[in-house]
Amino acid sequence: MTPAAFDYYAPSSLKEALGLLSSYKEDGKLLAGGQSLVPLMKLRLARPKVLIDLGRIPDLNTIAERADSIVIGALTTHAQLESSDLLRTRCPLLPQTATTIGDVQVRNQGTLGGSLAHSDPAGDLPASIMALGAQIKAVSAKGERWIKAEDFFLGLLTTALEPDEILTQVKIPVSNRIKTAYLKAAQKAAGFAVAGVAVCLDLAHDGTCRDIALGVTGVTDKAYRAHKVEQKLRGKKLDSRLLHEAAAEVTDSIDVNEDINGSKEYRSHLARVYTIRAILAAQG
Ligand SMILES: Cc1cc2nc3c(=O)[nH]c(=O)nc-3n(C[C@H](O)[C@H](O)[C@H](O)COP(=O)(O)OP(=O)(O)OC[C@H]3O[C@@H](n4cnc5c(N)ncnc54)[C@H](O)[C@@H]3O)c2cc1C
Incomplete structure (x- = not known):
């Protein structure tokens, strides 16, 4: 099956992506790993007129330790979560969860941000993000805010993200205990x-x-x-x-x-x- 026709943009900065998102509003759809969105498009259950590919925006796939937390970029793939030495040591729940997702191809393409933003009721990472008490950063042209994981998932494929917001980071408190x-x-x-x-x-x-x-x-x-x-x-x-x-x-x-x-x-x-x-x- 093939998706309905769409225009494709590959912005090279977050600012540019936010601009495209506010211009196209409900006609635009963000693309991360495409592992949930593309199957829906092929089935024509999703028919975005414009795809805004986040893949060329720099620094959205980093994993970094701060004082008492780890900050993970939205475009970090499941495979990166699995293989991160920092996460294995400081937050092993995420590598352990990522390992159980789909197959190698899905884990090489699918992203943390995409999994959370998609809010699949059977998705694995939402459960772990919630147990970890994580916070999710949403950025729009108007500013940014942090959303508690517990307030983020609203229902079937529905989250607290506004249509003009991009999920950019996930912050996880860490403790050796x-x-x-x-x-x-x-x-x-x-x-x-x-x-x-x-x-x-x-x-x-x-x-x-x-x-x-x-x-x-x-x-x-x-x-x-x-x-x-x-x-x-x-x-x-x-x-x-x-x-x-x-x-x-x-x-x-x-x-x-x-x-x-x-x-x-x-x-x-x-x-x-x-x-x-x-x-x-x-x-x-
Ligand atoms: C065969 C197969 C098996 C799978 N098995 C599992 C499994 O066992 N467990 C599991 O949890 N998942 C599974 N998945 C889903 C997989 O984990 C996806 O990677 C994930 O659900 C979506 O991530 P993505 O990066 O591919 O997002 P995409 O498909 O690119 O996007 C999904 C949705 O999120 C939105 N979005 C993406 N990124 C952002 C962002 N940064 N900000 C705002 N909105 C955004 C998109 O607009 C779209 O609506 C499977 C998928 C396939 C194809």
Whole structure:
């Protein structure tokens, strides 16, 4: 299948890209790795009149450490996340999550910014970004703002980004105390999460849970934080009975998806099982 006709721009600066985006408004669409947008265009579910390719804008694919955070450019590919020594040492959850995405070709092209901006309900990185308490930088011709990951994903393929904004960076707080893990039940053909859980866990020496953050994906129309589970675990020793009791609440008040990959009951079951497994993996 071929996409409908479109004009193509490859701006060489962020300023130029922002100018094009405000000129073409809803007719324009940003292109990063093209791994989600191009398939939609081929199916003609997306028909942008103008594509604005971010690929030639310098410095949007860097990974840098600041005082107590790591700042990652939006165009950083999944493969770069996987292979970054800095991330492996300071924020292993991101390489671990990126490794589970699709296949090598997808990981070589797909980007962190594209994954977040696309807000696929079965995408892997939104769950980890949420568990990590990241902030997302949105830039427009009018200025810039930071959006908390928890406020960023609004629903199916919908985020807090305004039509004239470009996601440029993701900032992740880092701490040596945090143990992390991401585990998913993957859809066999493409690798997307039927249910996926990311955990950031801060354990005291005696095994008491000082703090925990859980990002869940694949289960409903967007990634979410499992606050109810977190509340049950904070300040307590994580024995098997408590983990099972807490995980039972992972889909409470959540409108669980139902599709060819799983019924509501099956997905809820997977979410509970993967919550427990991910916490145990982080502890281990
Ligand atoms: C076969 C296959 C298997 C896959 N398997 C998985 C998987 O297992 N797990 C998973 O999580 N994902 C999977 N993906 C999706 C993949 O991770 C994509 O890379 C990702 O969803 C989109 O990133 P992209 O850079 O390709 O974005 P694009 O496709 O270029 O863009 C996606 C959307 O985001 C917008 N956008 C892109 N960049 C920005 C920006 N900087 N600011 C604002 N808006 C922006 C675009 O306008 C578009 O609407 C798979 C894809 C394929 C084709």
